[in-house]
Amino acid sequence: xxxxxxxxxxxxxxxxTTTMPSGPRSTTTLPPGPESSVRFSASxxxxxxxxxxxxxxxxxxxxxxxxxxxxxxGSSPSTxxxxxxxxxIRNHSRRVLLVTVPLTVHLRSRVPVQYVPGGVEGKARAxxxxxxxxxxxxxxxxxxxxxxxxxxxRFTSGLQCHKKLWWEVHEPDALELQxxxxxxxxxxxxxxxxxxxxxxxxxxxxxxxxHHARAERVAAxxxxxxAGAPAVFEATFIADDTFVAIDVLExxxxxxxxxxxxxxxxxKDEHIPDVAIQARVAAACGVKITAAxxxxxxxxxxxxxxxDLFARADVTAPVAAFLPQVPEEVARQREMLAGPVPDVPLxxxxxxxxELPTREKLNFTQQRxxxxxxxxxxxxxxxxxxxxxxxxxxxxxxxxxxxxxxIPVWPGMAPWQQAAAQFSYHERQPDGNYxxxxxxxxxxxxxxxxxxxxxxxxTANAERVVMYTPFEKTRIRELQQAVPELATELxxxxxxxxxxxxxxxxxxxxxxxxxxxxxxxxxxxxxPELTYDDLVIVDGRVASVEIARLLFxxxxxxxxxxxxxxxxxxxxxxxxxWAMVKLVERLRELAAR
DNA sequence: CTTTCCGCACCTGTAGGTCA
DNA sequence: TGACCTACAGGTGCGGAAAG
Numbered sequence: 001x002x003x004x005x006x007x008x009x010x011x012x013x014x015x016x017t018t019t020m021p022s023g024p025r026s027t028t029t030l031p032p033g034p035e036s037s038v039r040f041s042a043s044x045x046x047x048x049x050x051x052x053x054x055x056x057x058x059x060x061x062x063x064x065x066x067x068x069x070x071x072x073x074g075s076s077p078s079t080x081x082x083x084x085x086x087x088x089i090r091n092h093s094r095r096v097l098l099v100t101v102p103l104t105v106h107l108r109s110r111v112p113v114q115y116v117p118g119g120v121e122g123k124a125r126a127x128x129x130x131x132x133x134x135x136x137x138x139x140x141x142x143x144x145x146x147x148x149x150x151x152x153x154r155f156t157s158g159l160q161c162h163k164k165l166w167w168e169v170h171e172p173d174a175l176e177l178q179x180x181x182x183x184x185x186x187x188x189x190x191x192x193x194x195x196x197x198x199x200x201x202x203x204x205x206x207x208x209x210x211h212h213a214r215a216e217r218v219a220a221x222x223x224x225x226x227a228g229a230p231a232v233f234e235a236t237f238i239a240d241d242t243f244v245a246i247d248v249l250e251x252x253x254x255x256x257x258x259x260x261x262x263x264x265x266x267x268k269d270e271h272i273p274d275v276a277i278q279a280r281v282a283a284a285c286g287v288k289i290t291a292a293x294x295x296x297x298x299x300x301x302x303x304x305x306x307x308d309l310f311a312r313a314d315v316t317a318p319v320a321a322f323l324p325q326v327p328e329e330v331a332r333q334r335e336m337l338a339g340p341v342p343d344v345p346l347x348x349x350x351x352x353x354x355e356l357p358t359r360e361k362l363n364f365t366q367q368r369x370x371x372x373x374x375x376x377x378x379x380x381x382x383x384x385x386x387x388x389x390x391x392x393x394x395x396x397x398x399x400x401x402x403x404x405x406x407i408p409v410w411p412g413m414a415p416w417q418q419a420a421a422q423f424s425y426h427e428r429q430p431d432g433n434y435x436x437x438x439x440x441x442x443x444x445x446x447x448x449x450x451x452x453x454x455x456x457x458x459t460a461n462a463e464r465v466v467m468y469t470p471f472e473k474t475r476i477r478e479l480q481q482a483v484p485e486l487a488t489e490l491x492x493x494x495x496x497x498x499x500x501x502x503x504x505x506x507x508x509x510x511x512x513x514x515x516x517x518x519x520x521x522x523x524x525x526x527x528p529e530l531t532y533d534d535l536v537i538v539d540g541r542v543a544s545v546e547i548a549r550l551l552f553x554x555x556x557x558x559x560x561x562x563x564x565x566x567x568x569x570x571x572x573x574x575x576x577x578w579a580m581v582k583l584v585e586r587l588r589e590l591a592a593r
Numbered sequence: 594c595t596t597t598c599c600g601c602a603c604c605t606g607t608a609g610g611t612c613a
Numbered sequence: 614t615g616a617c618c619t620a621c622a623g624g625t626g627c628g629g630a631a632a633g
Contacts, residue, residue, distance in 0.1 A: 403613085404613070469610095470611095472612090518610080519611095540612065541612090541613060543613080
């Protein structure tokens with residue numbers, strides 16, 4: 001069974017930083033009684049303990065049980081005495097560790113229906129006629145324009161987790177539900193992609209009315225369809241309390257093709273229910289949907305105009321197969337929403353290290369982690385000194401911040417491709433002092449050539465250049481393509497790179513790492529005197545969004561704010577490389593003890 | 594001599610962690 | 614949102630030993 005987990009943030013029982021005033025904590029404990037008893041068994045499956053349930057803040061990680069079951073593998077039949085096996089999953093929203101163990105306990109909890117990717121082929125016959133997504137026996141109340149409680153996004157949200165949906169409907173203004181800068185940017189990228197897609201449909205009519213003007217939108221959609229528009233953008237329908245706005249509804253022979261525009265660069269399983277709810281509602285409103293498609297970004301497109309920006313994937317068959325489940329799920333969600341907040345366990349499993357089965361086989365890193373937690377102290381392997389040996393001589397420390405746009409902005413770039421737009425570089429001089437060099441792109445022009453030139457110049461004298469995880473290495477390799485005139489120098493720089501991440505992972509564990517070896521997690525335990533507390537930007541993803549804003553919408557930002565953000569970015573990136581400097585110093589001390 | 598089994602090395606697909 | 618890397622599981626193919 002899988003050893004590919006780490007002990008995660010187990011034991012960190014209350015690491016949530018969000019406030020949950022009326023939050024789900026009350027549902028996090030296993031009810032007393034036989035359900036909470038635990039015993040091992042060779043067959044059957046149940047759990048130890050119970051993890052905090054779905055937070056109303058959008059847990060983009062999977063809700064139980066999909067993730068738990070997806071990650072479980074069958075136990076080997078060849079093993080005569082099967083050892084208890086454990087799968088551990090992490091609740092991304094709250095960073096709580098979960099383990100499921102094959103046991104024989106049954107929980108009362110209801111198992112929500114989940115869309116099972118790949119499980120749809122055999123059900124295609126459930127649809128009335130091949131390729132016809134409209135359902136003649138639709139029982140939905142057609143064309144209702146009263147307050148719709150569900151929507152496409154709410155439906156897909158509910159498919160993931162009923163409790164998540166409940167909070168989104170009943171407390172939409174909750175702090176945790178407000179999109180942060182990074183999510184806001186993601187939405188914005190999606191909107192830009194949606195708008196770009198419209199260029200493909202000449203003569204298309206946009207339902208250009210406010211989102212809340214439901215009745216007017218529905219009426220305008222009808223009008224456009226009746227007028228014979230070749231395509232309608234944001235075509236709006238309401239049925240059975242569910243509101244949908246279809247990205248593109250395209251006239252095709254005797255019916256319509258429904259197209260959902262996605263900013264992703266591939267078709268995903270989760271797109272199917274997304275399209276299905278739209279098809280269902282439109283069909284219930286009397287629109288004959290004969291085909292469904294997802295229009296996503298094309299990985300092979302290159303800025304400015306090589307290939308097609310979009311790729312079309314026909315999803316008629318999988319959507320048709322999923323369709324029969326939609327009305328039932330809509331009904332379940334509406335019923336659930338009418339009641340109190342549902343008791344949905346996010347996952348079941350072990351929530352503390354103490355509960356970990358002792359026979360569980362662990363790899364070296366896990367064993368070290370367990371030992372460190374048991375003894376509540378830092379553990380340093382004797383091999384650390386040896387592993388630090390390459391980190392000598394004239395050492396450089398390099399960190400990038402990048403931009404990644406859905407619709408590529410610089411020559412030769414693909415959708416979502418990351419490109420370095422900023423770097424920070426510290427270099428240890430023979431006298432023991434450190435020099436610093438930095439670069440931050442300015443203006444919409446391709447930043448890679450000047451960045452590469454500045455970086456090549458700054459790193460020329462270094463013998464080795466330290467990075468944390470091979471992210472920088474990959475970007476430098478890409479720069480060789482983007483800036484061919486410096487390819488040789490960039491290749492030389494690439495050859496100097498050494499990674500500090502495996503050194504920490506293989507040699508050091510501190511209980512305060514909380515299961516992670518990312519720089520942000522290990523820094524405070526190892527170098528407590530260095531913090532990010534005085535900085536405005538403390539997260540690479542935020543930095544990335546801010547750089548993009550600075551470069552591409554600069555004219556909308558007041559001059560003084562622009563200067564301030566630039567300084568925030570420079571401070572953040574410099575702190576990251578300085579953190580690596582201090583980290584190496586600290587590791588040396590630990591190795592010398 | 595052939596067949597069968599086992600351990601081992603190697604390959605491939607997948608999941609999780611990490612970066613932005 | 615993507616991509617990379619790593620670890621692991623599971624499959625395959627090989628050689629050698631044991632069994633027939």
